[in-house]
Amino acid sequence: MLIELNSLCRSFGSFTALSDITLSLPAGRIGVLGPNGAGKSTLLKILMGLLSPSGGTGRVLDQPLGGDRDSEGNWRLRRLIGFMPETESLVPGLTGIEYVSLAGELYGMPRRDAQRRAHEVLSFLELEEARYRRVEQYSAGMKQRVKLAQALIHDPPVLLLDEPTSGLDPAGRDAMLRLIRTLGVDYGKSILLSTHLLADVEAVCERVVIIAGGRIRSIGTVDELCSRRVNRVRLRVQGEAVAFRTGLEEAGASVVGEANNGDWRVAVPDGWANLRFFELAESHGVGIRALTRDDETLEELFLRMVT
């Protein structure tokens, strides 16, 4: 099991950042999804052993939470994890190669190995030509990639990525997501991706944990999440619509909103056949001018779950 948490809580004074987090996640690509301030970063820091929980227990990669150390004083857990923080966290004045190489040495790699490996990782992340430039001169996309490089330097089995697409333009975001997915799919890394962007999770992850207000709202595969979407149809009705609307609700459908052009958004139960619309329309003396499938988007589903 990658992560097992049992009734985990974390408070800062009177503010409760995480409350009763219980989950069990196998290795793989996992998205931690939630709006800003949901408690995602706090959860990542607890998993890293950077913060201790106020209550509850847990294990990551079969290591107890809280930075358990071996006889030499090494933090076992952090050696198995590569962490990419959300904050800039660069060391201004160092070149890309020095920064990544320093990260390797901080993980405990011998100096020569760290230098060699830094070259390899930067080449893999297509920063080969920029590696001798100072990190503060990098573009936003390059900064995100060099941060990923420092997390990858010691070849950890698990990557914790905190908002890795933050501040990137669409092309840069797409490239970063492809890269993360490649690391997971082709190179077997377990990835814990913390983000508030559903599309990022969709692009990379197999499983998703939705957090809001410090509580878990949903856990499951991305496919399961998608299956929770409400089946919706967009209808344009001509004629006396009030009775038709009542008829729809009696039949199990419901009008959940109206589009700008007056079209209805109708949520329908599973197994609904569109022929029923026409039967009801005929019985209520109205005409259906347009009927299009308009399922709930993942963003709408996400918002529905977190509010």
Add this chain to the structure above:
Amino acid sequence: MPTQSESLLRYRPWRGTLNGPLSASVAMARAAIKLLFRRWLYWGLFALSMLVFFFFFYGQYLVVWITTQVGSDTVRFAGVAVPMKDLTKFLGRLALDGSGHTFGNFIWFEGYVVVILLALAGSLLVGNDFHRGSLAFYLSKPIGRWHYVLGKCLAIGFFINLATTLPAIVLWIQAGLLYDWQTYYTENVTLLRGILGYGLTLTVSLSLLVMATAVWLRQTVPLTMVWMGVFALLRLLAGWLVDGLKADERWRLLDLWNDLYLIGAWFLRIDPATIRPAEQPPTWQAAAVVAAVSAACLLYLRKRIHAVEIVS
């Protein structure tokens, strides 16, 4: 079959043995030294510290040269005839004779440059980590906060010793070469130990003080102002109270650089009665003040360099 560029860009696994966290502290110190070496301001300050060093270096040489080589009663400096006895009296006051006072005075005078240099080092090496969020980079690695403190203190200690202990050792070697070297080195090996002891005291106390003030203030200008307050204004205040108002000599304990000098003088076996100004507190009191300041810095660092900082 992949093309050459595809295979080159492929991610390669790494398998090897990882070292303990102390090697991480050394790596951190190495990176920090590199960062400061890349600053022109550092080299300007280093040049200033070298000026003090060369003054003492050539001063020691001049003392020996005057006493052994000059036969006349006067020496001409820029066309002005200076009586030999005045010149030797002046040089005698500076104690440029390879005694404990020479090295004590040297490190005392280096203090003016070291204070500014440490303000720069503090803001660049420690303040930036908080200011720019680099702390998350360090503390997310398998090291503890004390390894972080150790790494930074090693770097700061390197710069302190580069400006004080190392040139003082060169002066000690030079003094031996100027006099009878076999006698000097064997009889004054305690001075070498004294220089190292003084250097160690400076390294430990000042690096902790730099760390604590840099963590508190984070930027160069406020850091320099506070350092000037601690090392210049408190010195003036202490001098005014003790020498001007004839207050109790313990008021001089406010002058931290003087406290460090008193500890250094003890290491260098300097007779306390020969220290000027004469009204000085006992060495143990100076040592207690330095120990208290260092302990306060440690406690402050323990509180501040906490993982919670990464969250904010």
